[in-house]
Amino acid sequence: MKPTEDRGGWSPYLAGGLTGVVAVLSVWIAGKYFGASTTFVRSTGMLEELVAPDRVVGMDYFVKEVPMIDWQWMFVLGIFFGSLIASTTSGSFLWKALPDMWEERFGPSRVKRGVVAFLGGTVAMFGARLADGCPSGHGLSGLMQLAVSGFIALACFFLGGLLIARILYGGGERP
Amino acid sequence: MKMLAYGFITGILFGFLLQKGRVLRYDKQLGALRLIDMTIVKFMLTSIMVGMVGIYLLKDLGIIELSVKAAILGAVIPGGLIFGIGWGFLGYCPGTSVGALGEGRWDALWGVFGMLAGAGLYAEAYPFMKSTLLTVGNYGKITLPQALGVSHWIVIPLFVVVCLALFRWFEKKGL
Numbered sequence: 001m002k003p004t005e006d007r008g009g010w011s012p013y014l015a016g017g018l019t020g021v022v023a024v025l026s027v028w029i030a031g032k033y034f035g036a037s038t039t040f041v042r043s044t045g046m047l048e049e050l051v052a053p054d055r056v057v058g059m060d061y062f063v064k065e066v067p068m069i070d071w072q073w074m075f076v077l078g079i080f081f082g083s084l085i086a087s088t089t090s091g092s093f094l095w096k097a098l099p100d101m102w103e104e105r106f107g108p109s110r111v112k113r114g115v116v117a118f119l120g121g122t123v124a125m126f127g128a129r130l131a132d133g134c135p136s137g138h139g140l141s142g143l144m145q146l147a148v149s150g151f152i153a154l155a156c157f158f159l160g161g162l163l164i165a166r167i168l169y170g171g172g173e174r175p
Numbered sequence: 176m177k178m179l180a181y182g183f184i185t186g187i188l189f190g191f192l193l194q195k196g197r198v199l200r201y202d203k204q205l206g207a208l209r210l211i212d213m214t215i216v217k218f219m220l221t222s223i224m225v226g227m228v229g230i231y232l233l234k235d236l237g238i239i240e241l242s243v244k245a246a247i248l249g250a251v252i253p254g255g256l257i258f259g260i261g262w263g264f265l266g267y268c269p270g271t272s273v274g275a276l277g278e279g280r281w282d283a284l285w286g287v288f289g290m291l292a293g294a295g296l297y298a299e300a301y302p303f304m305k306s307t308l309l310t311v312g313n314y315g316k317i318t319l320p321q322a323l324g325v326s327h328w329i330v331i332p333l334f335v336v337v338c339l340a341l342f343r344w345f346e347k348k349g350l
Contacts, residue, residue: 012197078182082188131250160255
């Protein structure tokens with residue numbers, strides 16, 4: 001059968017509930033809460049070490065977040081393989097250069113999408129590091145612990161995102 | 176070494192469930208930000224509810240410890256808003272960008288490169304942030320029950336009730 005992106009999907013409530021169980025087991029067994037954005041800092045640090053090792057050693061942020069492969073780095077790598085396994089075994093793996101919603105609104109240019117995705121990623125990660133977390137660390141792990149920082153961060157993530165979605169796509173009318 | 180293996184296995188499980196829940200998609204993430212498809216919100220809130228109950232049970236039994244991020248308002252609020260703006264353009268967050276790649280959505284790759292660049296930019300800006308924004312409005316590693324001065328077993332059921340009411344509303348509206 002031809003692969004389609006919806007094959008083998010589960011209810012988001014079921015997949016989310018099981019994710020909650022996995023998150024609790026992770027804290028119980030390994031003492032580790034979910035998070036993803038620090039891994040990007042460590043990876044950039046490792047890349048910069050290839051070019052200018054002496055400079056990296058002297059930078060405060062790379063002293064705080066040492067460029068190395070740790071639990072979270074492997075966790076983020078695992079997300080890639082988990083998604084690969086789930087999609088290939090269910091026939092929902094699809095090579096896709098452009099999201100449908102994007103293409104409908106902004107056309108078939110891959111360069112346009114690439115530039116916006118790159119700049120969006122740059123801005124997003126700068127913000128995540130200033131906030132000290134992303135939707136995994138602040139959103140999931142923070143709210144699970146009822147952290148005040150998590151509630152504030154998640155609200156701000158959505159506020160910023162709602163604003164941009166409105167600018168890019170106009171009002172909230174349904175397609 | 177054992178920690179690295181734990182990280183990898185946990186990541187695979189998380190990535191598998193993210194893919195099954197169909198949240199690794201630009202269309203779903205922008206769908207939530209345009210208030211037309213609440214799949215990612217259902218996934219997040221269900222995992223948070225389950226995780227919250229599990230984590231506070233294990234904490235009360237003295238088995239695990241919390242790891243709460245500091246509520247530094249001067250950093251979390253602007254950082255969260257900046258993240259949200261970038262997220263609105265990219266349509267993936269740090270964890271889901273890697274997962275989206277795993278199911279063949281390779282526009283996420285430009286986002287990953289952008290996020291590596293963003294992490295590098297923040298590392299450059301960190302000494303400045305440390306003496307400015309990161310010193311503003313620091314309320315410490317505080318949880319919502321601590322801030323309100325009530326038991327977490329009062330806050331958790333309230334959180335669950337609000338989520339369930341929200342889910343009922345989403346389903347009624349077909350979101």
